[in-house]
Amino acid sequence: MSEPTTRTEEPEAGLAPPANRFTATLSHVVSDLGRNGIFIALVAVIALFSILTIRGGDSILLRPQNISNLIVQNGYILVLAIGMVLVIVAGHIDLSVGSVAAFIGAVSGVFIRDFGAPWWLAILLSLVVGAIVGAWQGFWIAFVGIPAFIVTLAGMLIFRGLALVVLGNANIGSFPEEYRAIGNGFTTDWFDTGLPLDPLTLVIGGVAVIGIVVQTWRARVARLQYAQEVEPVAWFVAKLVFAVVGVGLFTFALASFKGIPVTLIILAALVLIYGIIQNRSVFGRHIYAIGGNRHAAELSGIKTRQVDFWLFVNMGVLAALAGLIFTARLNLAGPKAGDGFELEAISAAFIGGAAVQGGVGTIGGAIIGGLIIGVLNNGMSILGIGIEWQQAVKGFVLLLAVAFDVFNKRRSGR
């Protein structure tokens, strides 16, 4: 996965010019580590559970099947986290996404079971219903001016209720194979070579590695062209090697299990698309402006209501997609589906560095935050820690992450 966070912060003002190459490298390492604390935290959590889950010389957490599972099990939370971080950046919140996911799962079941819709039509219509749900909530938030907290709290109840109504107090089970693929499928389902390492996965992983190298290299060259400061070669290469090795190992793990999960393909596409929206589109920039200073955004001619409205339409579609992936994975649309998803998605965004007051947060951060929660869930389950302690630990991690953020900001004088 490419890292879409391009935090263009300048080095701290008033920093004395580094005396020699060693201290220059050191100061870059320190400032980078401080800036990417959340990524370091993910690496630390993975390292911790890799060691704790070693059984007979083999780490269960790092087994290819488990790595693949980790992605698939958390896919729907990560999809929600992408939408949620944008909502939070604009200074809102969405408590309804879990209920909406359940509602859409049920709706898709009805499309297939009662209306006999083909799988692709069912998925398409479900996403449209998600957009309508988002438009409904966006209307109250953007044009009536009711706080998102209230509207989506109501939505949490409304759509949980409607999910039960649609299901008629029963589960809908047994979905078509193609539908189930979005939660359960792998590339080897279609292109199976029977080799111990799936060649297609290796090729795609290789392309990703080349993409990362080319992209970071071009960014460095561009900075040099504009005569901007660049990091020392040693640190640049070290980071690049780390990224390449990480993606490489991940690719080998997937290739030796069943190939690339369909959920990961969906997720990768979303991260790329939303990374561009976040960093390079007018819509994305306006989301940040609204979160930073709503009044200033309005005076600059930004149509803040429209941005708010479309933000929630977008969240509705992503909640619908998460609901579909979850339903596909369980092969079941049930009344308890999506329970607590909103809290995991919100936690992911905040652990990933989003600020409660808005204006700050990145999709990359939210994804990493979601992965931290995922690794915690997975690792603690492997260790046989009960669900009650898992909850407590996750709560504690959320608090620590935000406290760390607050501490960091205070130290840098903001």
Add this chain to the structure above:
Amino acid sequence: MAEPTPGTPLVELIDVHKGFGPVSVLKGVSLTVYPGKVTALVGDNGAGKSTLIKGLAGVQPYDSGQVLVDGRRVDLHGPREAAALGIEVVYQDLALCDNLDIVQNMFLGREETSWGTFDEGRMEREASETLRSLSVRTVKSVRQKVSSLSGGQRQTVAIARSVLKKARLVILDEPTAALGVAQTEQVLALVRRLAEQGVGVLLISHNLADVFAVADDIAVLYLGQMVAQIPAADTDRDDVVAYITGSKSPEGEAA
């Protein structure tokens, strides 16, 4: 009323009215702003200065009266319409987003795009050029976050933002209110430079020292009426204070 500065007016307000419910804030105000001149708008709190500029900015349209730009009648119903006519406002609270950098703030609401995504290089270049054309040297990097800037630097960015798109009338609302002595000097010099570039400047200020330092014309609002618009050279501090406090009125004057 005293003789206005000769030449073709850039913006003319003729008999504009604005009320909020039963309260009438602007009671038939006329004002003329010339290109390349600094016109100071003074008046006590509640005289209607803010309402007057919000009308010009298109944020709160006037109830009645005419607005002429280059002698042609225009309707101002939104910030975008005002911006399209080259009217830009720098608000007192600066209206910058702390979480964005200088370039992002200067282009907010009018980002340059190519193929649907930002043309960052072009925006950065234009922002730097604009700052340079205003002889701004206090800002280290245009990629600095606005939250890291001092009050004077923020004011500078806000003013640079207003002239980025070839503004013709820049309205400055109390630009020096929160600044120290040195920073005030810098901003006033910037105001003069704007006028030298041919931009019409409407400066709202409480500080008469600032007004006399930079203004060509002084317009005085008193309780929603324009009581005087006089060349700064033809008047003095006591005179202007008398207009502001209402102890001197256009009818009874012996100027």
